[in-house]
Amino acid sequence: MRADSVSWYLDAKGENVVGEILATLPPQWTSFHALPIGKKGSDIDHIVIGPGGIFTINTKHHAGKTVWVAGRGLMVSGQKQSYIRNAEYEAGGSRNC
Template sequence: MFFRKREPRPEPVATRTGRRPGQSARDKQQELADAAPIKTFFTRLFDLHTDERAWRLGADGEERVGALLEQIRPHGWHVEHDVRVGSRGANLDHLVIGPPGVFVINTKALSGKVWVGGDNVMVNGRPRDYVEKLEYEAQRVRRCLLAATRRHRLWVQGLLVMAHQKPVVNQQPQNVAVIHHTELVPGLLGQPVKLSAEDVAELADAARREETWAE
């Protein structure tokens, strides 16, 4: 009788998958609520602006956008939510990879008027650095994916998605796009194809790997 030599089991690959949309924001909101339940009750009752409220609305927005993004999976897209990058607590709200390319999505749940004029974004008349931060996120994702796949070229597009108020866009920023959440899915699906199925699979595999985001 012959016995087949047992093959060693491969080590499990650590991944960033399995995280829920808005998970980091929701965890932080719940932490604040649990630390001061009575205060949280009254601040919610009177809709006062607190850190707990900000984190709660942020989580709501990410969950709304995350649910929309799940609709594009059957169309050959890979979707990751709440991707943790590096070791200092940074995260990407959403990362999607599909035939048109790679998109980093930052979600904002704002109640005030949003005005966009090129790289300048104003909320209730006050400037916000959303474009600058999203450009940095997109470049960081590009570096990480290039290093992980050893590709020489890759364009990563940043999308700033407003989950509540529709922005007044006088002029789009140079390197990112500002859109309302209702424009997200049709906008992504309507983009021209730039990547093959093999390219998408390679980039998606890299996005799943823990080591890709260790920068």
């Protein structure tokens, strides 16, 4: 596998694992996977709908890394990440894309 394909492969593998976990939720919960949004090729990894509300899940692969979360901040191995901002952008749907 080419080096530039490894990241894509690991992300896809992680999304499949999360999908398998979501499939074990009680029957009143429904999940959807890889839902395209907008016109730029973006997608929402998972949407889960149930009695507790509607949730989006964005899957990331950071094996062996230290993840720190506090308030609205998120860092991986000491590097600030924009995952929360990106998720909020995606939640805006196609009007933002």
